[in-house]
Every structure is written in structure tokens, then in C-alpha cells.
Amino acid sequence: MTDSTISSSLSRRRLLTLGASLAAGSALAACGGGKSAGEAAKGASAPQSTFSGTYDGPQVELSYWNGFTGGDGPFMKQMVGEFMKDNPKIAVKTNTVEWAQYYQRVPAAVQAGKGPDVGAMHLDQLATNAARNVIVPIDDLSTSLGLSAGDFTPEVWQAGTYKDKRYGIPLDVHSLAMYYNTDEFERAGVTAAPKTDAELQDALGTLTSASIPNPFWMPNRWPAHLMFLSLLWQNGGEPYAKDGTKATFDSDAGVKALSWMVDVVNKGFSPKNVAVDSQYVAFKNKKLAVTWDGIWQINDLKAAKLPFALAPLPNIGGTQAAWANSHNFYITKQATADDNKLNAAKTFIDWMSKHSAEWAGAGMVPARKSVRETAKVQDTTQAPIAAQISSLRFLPPVPGLGDVQAQTLEIAVADAVLGKKQPAAALKDAATQATKLMEANNKKFGA
């Protein structure tokens, strides 16, 4: 009798303890994991192994993540296949995630030790992920590869560093460009791609009177902020202080840039209220003649059998400039735990960088000068952009900047294009908010 009461009360207590310890355990595991990962990153901030150029260790599996989900995907797949043929000891397991989710997943996955060993990410994300200890410096790799600013354009090369350490090896450069429908241009009698503001306005006027009532649709979201940044640089402005202390996109240059965009709507060249992606869908369906978009759309437009050509953005503001970004290879702190993986990852980046001419097929401009000057690249649709590579501009390597921009600059551009706010007022409010967020980030990342 007593025996059974004791046993049951014991088990009840045990059960409760079990539940409590389970809950506590999960909480502990969660914070413990975060802490240890942070410490691990500190230990790993300078990979010890030196890279010899080839991989001669045992069979190794390399986890490789990228966001090439569009027309660029098949080219990357093919390059990875060729790499494995050349390096039979390295099995590359590719995971392709849409860029929009990629930057949320990579830090979480690396934190959990289930992320990539090596991967590709955008230049403007390197500083953020470096500050978060997701990726590690690879100065030794760039040294052993013999890579230097001379082989790239200085801007793209310098933007790959954070706190004087290199975190990315550029694969390509991709920028905003002007697409135009060659059939419509021909029918309206516009003979060449407009190169200046006056030429563009003339061409738009001619197109309007010819057959297309709204020849140039002004988006309010993507890629509207990229158009704004390009125009801001053309007007001689800078969106952010180089040291990441404040936002300066509300300068006169910024107001001029945004006013120009709003004028395209006010002059009737664009309909009002262009919804997300409508301008691109409409361009593909021959409802408009000119659109500014990224050069990565080339293959998509080719697949749509659209008669189109590509030209650099016209010089609207006085200086030739266009927003650009770059896909960079990185190595995560996860790979640094295993010397073989680290060496395999470096071998992979080395090979990819050397074979980047093939990547031109994906619509991109290879980052390496030596590759860029090969015939393979010269014959592509994007060759006119490759020729103007020195006019491409990149965002400064400031951690957390992409996110600040999404919350402030992008909203201001949308508000102005939709006619909800005056350009100057929209930019001023957004810049004030952006500066506050940047100050908070600086504190957080200890810059």
C-alpha cells in the first residue's frame, strides 16, 4: 500500500521534473548554441591552413549554397559538374535557394552547423555576414591565387573587404542597364540607344506619338531603388557616408534623381501606379519600349523571344554611372573546423574564378579583367556593359546596410513615385530614419 503511493508520487514528481527539464533543456540548448557559435567564430577568424592551389587530401563532401534560381542556374550547375570532373575527390553538394530567402537562411544554417562550407553571395551582403561571423576572412586565398585589385576594377575589389580583411572573391559584376524593344524603336524611327537625358526624352516622345502611349514604365518597388541609386550617383551624390555613420541620399543630388523619376510619370511616359514587377511583365508583352532592369534578365528575355537590345543607362545627371552588384565566393566558419573542407573550398573558389568566362553565358559580366577580355565575353549581349565597367558603382561595405535601405530608401522612392509624397520630403524623412538605424547598427556591430 505505502509502497505503491510512494512509487506513484515519485513518478509524478519525476514526470513533472522531466517536463521542466525538457523545457529548460531546450532553452539552454538554444542559448548555449548561440554562445558557443560566437566563440567558435572568434577562434576561427584566421584560418590556419595555407592554400597550395590543388586539393590532395582524402575524399571530401563540400556543401555549396547559392541563389542562382533564374536563367543563371543551368550555367552554375554545368560549371559545378565540370569542377567535379576535374576534382574527383571533392563532391560538391549544391543547394540553391532564392536570394530573397537566402540571406535569412545562411546565417541561421551556419549557426546550426548545417549550412554551406562555401557559397556565393552579393557583394553588399559580405560586410553584414562578416560582422555576424558567418563568413571568414580569405586573404590567404587571394594572395595564393595571385589576385589583386589590378585584375578587377578597384571598386568591386575594395567593396569585398571589411575591417581591412578580404571576405569575398568576386565572380562577376552585374549592373542595371537599359533594355529596349528593337522592333518598336525601328517602327518609331529611333535609330540608336539614347545616351543622354535629351536623347532619351526625344526617343520617348517619338515612341509616344508613334504607337506606344506609355513607352517607359516607372516601377515603385524593385528595381526602382536601383534606378534611384544610379541617378543619384550620376548627379554626383553618395547615398551613404563611406564609413557607414550616416545616410546622405537626401542630398540635392538625391532630390534631383528622384524628381527625374517622378517626372517620367508626370510627363505621361509612364502610367501611374505601376505595381510590383508590372513593368517587366509588360515589357515582355511588348506593351512598352524601354525598361531599366538588371543584366541578369537577358536569358529570360531571350527565352521569351523578344526582339530586344541592351545599352548602358543613359547619362541623365552628368556623370556616367550605374548601380551594380557582384556575386562573391565566400567560406563560412563552418568549413574552418575541418582542414580538408577548408582546402577543398579554396580549390573550388580558385577553379570557379579561373573558369568564369563560362559564367558570361548566364548574362553576367565576369569580374576578372583577364577573363572579361576574352572573345567569349566580347560576343555576349551584355558586352556593352562590360565595356563600361569603370562606370559601375557599388554600395559601401557597411554591415546591415541592405536592411536599412529596404526599410528607408526603398519606401521613400516608392512613396514619391506613387505620388504620395514630394521627393525632397520623402527622402529627408527616410534619411533621418536611416541614420538612426545605421547608428544603432554601428553600436551593435562595434564598428
Next chain:
Amino acid sequence: MSTSEAARRTGVVAGPARSQATGTAAPARRRGGGGLAPWLFLAPYLVLFLSFVVAPIVYGLWISLHDYDYTLPGKPFVGFDNYVKLVDPSSTTFSNFWAAMRATGIFTLFSVPLLLVLPLLVALVMNGRFRGRNLFRALYFAPYVLGVAVVAVIWRFLLDANIGIVNQYLGDLGLPEAIPWLTSTPQAWVALVGVTVWWTLGFNAVIYLAGLQEISAELYEAARVDGANRWQSFWNVTFPGLRPVVSFVTMVTIIASANMFGQSYLMTRGGPGVETRTAIGFIAETGLTSYQMGDAAAMSYVLTVVLMLLSVMVFRAFREKEA
């Protein structure tokens, strides 16, 4: 561990069997077993409840008291700063958060009444006897089967101001043809509420329908005998009979509407500006894109408290009517 587990198992499984055999020990054993058995029956759910509901709630509260970025080694304790920021107009989150709460409020205010009344009308019609009844029932329920992504993407293109078919047809009918359904308020709210009603109407209608079928036919007969007309029999028989169902549907619909995220995220991207970005949308952005988990957790708690108060009010309203 194994011995104690064995002991626990004997306590339940073998216990009653043995008590039958020994006879005299039975009452005590039954009492002992009675204390333990409920816990064991609850155990599977309890473990899930503790680890997936209670633990995250406590952990979330802890996160909300820190400047929490899981990718950084340092997660300094900040006390109630994250909450203070939500009521301090000069902070970076204040205006965004309350704009998002306002968006959620607007959406809830306009979608809930429609989602309570329209499905009831549909259910009343579907409860009648006519040819093709099952087909119509299926038609009204069909959109609910679709995921939010499918619904939002379809309507995002149908409602496009410049290349959408809705404006195209409006134009053909001689009506205004340039309505900015997705890029301007209040039109965007009309679009979001309309799409949500179209999408989820079937679910509420099915619940109403089940409630209607529970109401005994004899009550209607009695009402008819008393000389009640259709309106009187609806008001005095149908409506009181549906009260528990209405209470449930109201609560569930309010919570679902207050948690709206997918529609505005996919159809308007929160635009114009951030006018249709809902509370959940902003919380997700703050926590998952900006990694400001502490802020996001604090906002979640504020939203939760508001929702709980609202639920209590609804609950009271229905209980008082019953009393």
C-alpha cells in the same frame, strides 16, 4: 532510469490487474493509480505543449528583454527597453510598429463583419433544398483549399492597375479602368479584404452550415404553428440556435484577420509605402530580416496582449447575451 520506468509502468498497467487479485489493497491502489493515470494520459500532449508552447513563450519573454541577435555572440540584457521603444515616438520602431498595428486594425475591422455575415447568408441558402446544391457548396468552399501564395499571386495579376483583367473588364463596361487596386489606399484595402473574403468565406460557411443542421426541425415546425413568418423564425429559432457557433466563428475570424500577413506581403508588398504592412508582417521583417529578435519579441507580446483583451471582450459579449 529503466527501473523507475518499469516502476511507473507497473503503477499503471499492472496496478489494476494486481489489485483485482489481492482485493484488499484495491481502494488505495485505485487512488494512487488515479493520481498518476491522468498525467500519463496527458503526457504526450503535455510534452508537446511544454516544449512547443510554454517553453517558447517563456523563451520569447526572455528574448524580449535582450538586444537579441542570434548571429552575434553578445546578447546584452536591456530590461524593458524593447517595450519602452514601442511607446517612445522618437525611437526607430515606434512609427513603423503602430502603423503596422493600424493596418492590422483596419483590415480586421473591415474583414470580420463581412466574414461573419456573408458566410451566414451563403450557409442559409446552401441549407435549402434545390438542384445542384452540392455543386454550389463545393464551389463556395473551393477557394479555401488554395494556399495563400496561390490566391495572392492570382489576384495580384488579376488586379494589376495597368495589365490586370479586372480593370480591363471595368473599362469595357465603361467604368473607371485605372483603379490602383494594389498601389493606393483605400483601394488596396478593398482588394485585400475582398480577396480574403473570397478566399475564406467557404470555411465559415461550412461551420455555419453544420450549426444550421444541428437545429431541430421541430422547432421550426413549432414556430410555424405559432404563426411566425420567415424573419421571425430566423430571429427566434435559427439565430439563438446558432449562438455558440457564431461565438466560435467570431473569435476564430478575429484572430485569423489579426494575423493577416501573406495577402499583403504577396499582393501589395505592404505598399503603398508601408500602409498595408500588417503587424505580423512588420514583426517578421524585424525579427527574421533585420535580426532584431528582441524588438520583434516585444512587439509580439504587445500584439498578443491586444488580441487576448479582444478575445475576452468577444467572449463576454456572447456570454452576457446568453445570460
